[in-house]
Amino acid sequence: MNPVRAGVLAGLTVLASVAVEFGPLPLSLPGGLLLAIVLPGYALNEAIFRPGRRDIGVVERAVLVPSLSLAVLVLGGLVLWGAGGHLNRTSWTLVCAVSTLIATGAAYYRTLRAATPETGPGPVRAARAGIQDRLIRDVLPLVLAVLLVAGAGVWSYADSVDTYDVTVSTLSAQPPGPIDADGNRPVQVAATGLAAGEWTLVLSDPAGVEVSRQDVAPDGTGGWSGQVSVPGDERVTMNLFRGQEAAAFRTLIISEVP
Numbered sequence: 001m002n003p004v005r006a007g008v009l010a011g012l013t014v015l016a017s018v019a020v021e022f023g024p025l026p027l028s029l030p031g032g033l034l035l036a037i038v039l040p041g042y043a044l045n046e047a048i049f050r051p052g053r054r055d056i057g058v059v060e061r062a063v064l065v066p067s068l069s070l071a072v073l074v075l076g077g078l079v080l081w082g083a084g085g086h087l088n089r090t091s092w093t094l095v096c097a098v099s100t101l102i103a104t105g106a107a108y109y110r111t112l113r114a115a116t117p118e119t120g121p122g123p124v125r126a127a128r129a130g131i132q133d134r135l136i137r138d139v140l141p142l143v144l145a146v147l148l149v150a151g152a153g154v155w156s157y158a159d160s161v162d163t164y165d166v167t168v169s170t171l172s173a174q175p176p177g178p179i180d181a182d183g184n185r186p187v188q189v190a191a192t193g194l195a196a197g198e199w200t201l202v203l204s205d206p207a208g209v210e211v212s213r214q215d216v217a218p219d220g221t222g223g224w225s226g227q228v229s230v231p232g233d234e235r236v237t238m239n240l241f242r243g244q245e246a247a248a249f250r251t252l253i254i255s256e257v258p
Contacts, residue, residue: 001046001107009104013039017097021090035096041069043103047110072099167222169193171240171250179232187254190225191240194218199249200241201226205234216240230254 001009016039019031042065076095077087085091170192176185189201199216211231218224230236235255239248 001104001111003108005046006104006108009039009043010101013097013100013104017093020093032093035093035100036073037066037069039069039100040072040096040103041065041067043100043107044068044072046107047103069096072096167193169222169250171238171252173238173252173254176230176232176254183232184229185232187228187230188225189228189238189252190223191216191218191250192223194222194224195242196222198243199224201228202239202241202248203228203230204237204239205231206237208237211236 012034016031016034019027020035021028023031045061045064045068072095073092076099077092080091080095081087172190174188176187179185191199194216196218199218200213201216202213203211205211212228214226214228216224216226228238235253238252238254240250240252242249
């Protein structure tokens with residue numbers, strides 16, 4: 001990779017990173033696509049394969065560029081996750097940008113080295129070049145594939161361990177009882193897996209108008225049970241809210257009497 005191409009690639013990487021991190025959507029979207037599926041793969045393609053190599057055609061390079069870019073995303077995400085980092089816009093941008101810049105530097109260095117004559121007998125230089133090419137062509141893709149599979153396996157195992165003991169919260173209700181003199185029906189409601197804190201059970205009619213609300217106090221095991229009264233002639237939506245959150249944590253619908 002000559003100095004001009006290396007400079008253009010590095011400049012595009014920096015501009016795309018700035019657009020993704022600070023630019024509006026019309027700029028951040030194409031910048032993110034460049035970082036995700038073009039720039040890292042192009043830089044790695046230049047770094048891995050010998051400059052001027054003619055057995056890699058346009059079609060092969062067109063397939064390698066997005067494939068290597070996606071491999072950078074997967075492996076970079078695995079490494080970042082394994083190190084305890086957060087997978088967000090900034091971290092993904094850094095993974096792609098740093099990988100592209102490192103690969104660009106490696107490609108430029110390889111071009112400089114190829115242009116510098118080596119000392120020593122001709123057969124020795126040929127054998128050394130053959131070994132280097134074989135390592136890059138055959139061993140490096142295999143190592144990347146092994147790292148990808150091993151990283152995915154470790155990630156899957158660790159995720160299964162972390163989620164095995166996750167408590168599942170539920171909200172359930174028994175069938176409504178008979179209609180009383182006021183036209184209401186008693187319903188026995190229960191909840192499990194509730195964390196300590198403030199909970200509120202809100203009942204609303206089909207139009208979304210609040211019918212009633214009551215506080216829910218879970219016991220030491222996160223369970224709660226109680227009885228509510230619902231209108232006997234209409235459907236009622238039962239929403240369980242946690243603290244001051246605007247979105248319902250669990251929702252249950254009690255149908256009207258047929």
